[in-house]
Amino acid sequence: MPRIDDDDDELATLRRRAFAPGADISADPAAVERLIELEQRARDALAGDKSHPPRGGEPDPVAVDAPDDAEATEDDGEIARPRRRMPRVRRSTAVLLAGAALTVATLLTALVIVQRVQTDPLQVGATQVARLAPDPPFEIPTSLYRGITGNVKAYAAFEGFRPVTYPSFRAGEGAARCMTVYQPDLFDESEDGYGYEGQFLLPSCAAGLFPATFTILLTEDTPERAATTLPADTALQFVYDEDLDEVVVFRG
Template sequence: MTDAEERELEALMRRAYGPGADIERDPQALQRLRDLQEARRPSVTIEPGAVEVLDAGASVPVISVSAQPEPEPEPEADPWWERVVERVSRLRRSTVLIALGALALAAVLVVALVLVQRVQTDPLQTGATQVARLAVDEGFEIPSILRSGPNGDVPAYAFEVFHGLRSVVSTGGIFASGTPSDCLVVLYESDARQPDSTSFSGPLLGECAAGGFPASVQFVAGADSFGEELVEAYPDETAFLFVYDSDNNEVVVFAS
């Protein structure tokens, strides 16, 4: 429509809908209003060549119309059984975590009990404190003189060095008398480095087990020049007790 036709349409609409409407008494003006309103309606465009074939020789034009986007469907609520499965899964995960925590706590308790049991009390009830547990030293060659038997062929065990002192346990040995039993000797590491030696030179302390009493050796550090290296780690006049723990094959050291 032209600008003049737009102005004409506005004037006719005022005569039709405005105050003092009189267009009903003017048939020509009423028809002109209808014509202009019809001309003002938007026309529908048909894309050239866009047809949908229905059958041979027949076609229908496809009218392009801007389609409104379809609303997205709202998510359906989870079925009740899916919610139940999810809750059960959460419970199972919580149960697994609780079970793992219980196992970890049990392991800690077991280790703690083992450690407590490994700390022996003072066998003589003198208030001594356990300061070391000496394990077997497989790499040390024990002098034959410290073994029992005519050729020193009875098994014996050497233990880790404790401040320069070496502990050796054998069945019988140079301190044995009567029934063979476990015998413990404590000597300087530096005096026991000849595995084929049948003689010995240097301070040596030893005792054997008797009945239910374990093999043990006791002395005061520095007394008679024995345990001089211990004096550097412990005050002078500190007493030590070496006890053979046959159940664990270890030598337990107490200090008082």
Template sequence: MEANDEEIEALRRRAYGPAPDLHDDPVAWRRLRDLEGAKKLAQAPPQPEATPLAVAEHPAPPTAADTDPRTDPVEQAPSRPLRLYRATRRARRSSVLIGVGATLVATSVLAAVILVPRVQVDPFQAGARQVARLSLDSDFTTPAFFAGTDDVFGFEQFHGLRAVVSRTGFFAMSSDENDDCLSIYSEANMVAATSDSFSGQAVGGCAAGGFPAIVQFRPDAEGSPDELRSAFPAPAALQFVYDRTNREVVVFVAAG
């Protein structure tokens, strides 16, 4: 019994301790119920055994005491331990269900608190999935060919590509100076940051009011880095969205 007691205590800690995890293990739950039930029955007082009645050769006429159902030894057998055990099982099961429900609610609330500050930028393509969030690159040096543009921000490289955001850019079509423009080009094509020329292909797009700056293309397009082609073999499509609130460039991929 000592080994069973230790097992019961261990299972109870998993069920009702500060970090309950027993609700994920149905086999352990059944084991705990079986052990607790066996322990309850073992601790219950022994039930008196009914004394067998001797059959006389000429039985005497039954007396009032013999026919009174209140004196029937079978009816007088105590059933309180069994009722107590069943009630305990029902109460424990209800407590577990309430505890699991409270845990799920708490987890949902915590997840909501964590996710609220990071607003998801949704792609326009159904079925697209997010593959990266590019943060600002503190080591980025503004190339000279961005001369004349304001507030130039470089982001982390993505498989050989560089994302740059500026208030005005090569692809600006808006007269509003507050509209951000997103440019994507191959880092290998930039000969030197001091050069005012650029040899290679670049793609881009600008924001328009409440619409974010978006650039989208196929990774197997002419001039794409080999690293990008290997990471996203055709058919595929990439979409870069500038999340101005969090100062990040969000990358999505979808089937081409």
């Protein structure tokens, strides 16, 4: 079994991944489960310390009030026994326990949020890594939706990519929405049209139960990879979640 010191170091590392700037633990279910396990182990250890007296003269980690009448006194030949109060948990210990409970609750909530969309239905090993919300201030090149009016939306950027959704050319209620994912740095718009120096610039429209989807493999020579921090041969899939009006990003 790992030593307690090792568990403490691992717990501190996982807490930083959960709450420090740039936290990434929500994309790592195994790390989340490990953090929950270590938090539970820490609480069990504290409970065990309170139920067993310290050995070998070591100080009890739980603070207790000094007993009243610490020195026995004599009264009419009888020895008065000192009165002792029940142990009182330090405020810092209580805060630690509350914080551990909050950590577990927060991470469980994060797991629910990450799994709002069914991921990896074919069990090929893809992982949901981001959800992109609408970004109204972003200016969308008109060339991307020429001939379409109204309800055109841009979404937050991910690794240099910008998703854009818009109504399809089919009229009528329930018409499917379409999506184009591109990198603005590779897009050049002019009066005569536009140019794109990347490899992929294809629209995708929803069809029945199937949402609009864009998939790309970033090879060593793919122009789009230069604007990312991703290694070669990383596959990305962008899926439009119409119910929540978000674009979900998967990595494989």
